[in-house]
Amino acid sequence: MASSTGIRVASKRAGAMAFAIAASAALSGSCVDRVSAERQGAEVFADRAYSSSRFNGYACATCHRATPSEQPGRVLPGAMLAGSTRRSTFWGGSVVAFEDAVALCFEKFMRGGRFDPTDDRSIALYAYLDSLASRPDAVTTPIPVTIPLTTSPPGPGDATRGQRVYDNACGYCHGAPRAAQRPIPSASTLPDDTEREHGVAQGYSIETLRQVFVEKTRHGAFLGFAGFMPPFSTETLPDQDLADIVAYLAPTLR
Ligand code: HEC
Numbered sequence: 713m714a715s716s717t718g719i720r721v722a723s724k725r726a727g728a729m730a731f732a733i734a735a736s737a738a739l740s741g742s743c744v745d746r747v748s749a750e751r752q753g754a755e756v757f758a759d760r761a762y763s764s765s766r767f768n769g770y771a772c773a774t775c776h777r778a779t780p781s782e783q784p785g786r787v788l789p790g791a792m793l794a795g796s797t798r799r800s801t802f803w804g805g806s807v808v809a810f811e812d813a814v815a816l817c818f819e820k821f822m823r824g825g826r827f828d829p830t831d832d833r834s835i836a837l838y839a840y841l842d843s844l845a846s847r848p849d850a851v852t853t854p855i856p857v858t859i860p861l862t863t864s865p866p867g868p869g870d871a872t873r874g875q876r877v878y879d880n881a882c883g884y885c886h887g888a889p890r891a892a893q894r895p896i897p898s899a900s901t902l903p904d905d906t907e908r909e910h911g912v913a914q915g916y917s918i919e920t921l922r923q924v925f926v927e928k929t930r931h932g933a934f935l936g937f938a939g940f941m942p943p944f945s946t947e948t949l950p951d952q953d954l955a956d957i958v959a960y961l962a963p964t965l966r
């Protein structure tokens with residue numbers, strides 16, 4: 713089993729520290745400025761309009777907790793971010809600059825165009841996230857993120873449990889199965905959209921259909937997949953939870 717993320721991001725920007733430097737230069741004035749920047753940054757964190765793309769439905773908070781107690785019960789694909797500005801690597805070691813970790817999310821998932829760390833809102837966002845690093849529950853060491861390059865067929869699953877896991881891990885974007893209205897409108901209707909392309913009626917085996925759910929969940933918009941869905945690591949969504957979701961969405965016997 714491969715254990716690296718397979719998502720390699722070269723540091724694209726000259727000077728990996730541009731984000732921190734821009735923020736500290738902009739905030740070197742009074743502490744009132746800093747406090748209001750932190751407050752504005754908390755709003756940016758929860759604001760989908762931070763990306764100006766009309767196709768974007770996400771805020772940072774869609775996929776990340778800023779502090780551990782937020783959004784209890786939800787299985788979010790992104791790590792908790794208190795302490796993240798002090799971590800040495802990101803995305804399971806495949807990204808080495810904080811700025812590039814944020815840029816990846818902003819450009820790939822939020823379709824925000826080229827990430828600008830010197831934008832006022834970016835500076836406020838940095839100030840906010842960095843202010844959380846002094847909390848006692850901050851995590852400043854790298855977060856393990858395992859995204860297997862190749863996936864195995866899901867093991868036996870419990871559909872009843874799978875419904876609960878689906879609600880917590882998938883429902884906040886996809887809505888309930890077959891929902892016409894979804895919280896993230898661009899998120900597919902599950903399992904219908906997948907069945908339409910890879911369904912038994914199209915000549916695929918049920919095993920193939922089940923494998924599509926596994927692959928898409930593990931790889932999101934990476935590793936051969938297009939789109940804007942985030943990948944779920946094996947740490948955030950263990951294999952058994954995923955097998956239970958698949959048992960719920962695509963049972964072997966109907
Ligand atoms: C659609 C979901 C999604 C959105 C929206 C999103 N992220 Fe992410 N983010 C992820 C995933 C998945 C990862 C990879 C797992 C990880 O490292 O946390 C990640 C990783 C990161 C990391 C690296 C964390 C680490 O320690 O490895 C940072 C920092 C980050 N995101 C910040 C942001 C910020 C700031 C925003 C808003 C501008 C944002 N993200 C929006 C899904 C998202």
Ligand code: HEC
Pocket residue numbers: 774775878881882883884885886896898899900902905906907909924925928929932933938939940941942944949957
């Ligand atoms: C942060 C939002 C988000 C979360 C959480 C999320 N998805 Fe998605 N998903 C999307 C979006 C947006 C698309 C359509 C664009 C794309 O393919 O990336 C999608 C597409 C898919 C597809 C492809 C459907 C097709 O058209 O064939 C599958 C399968 C899927 N998701 C399964 C899941 C499962 C299972 C979960 C929970 C473990 C999940 N998703 C969680 C946003 C999300």
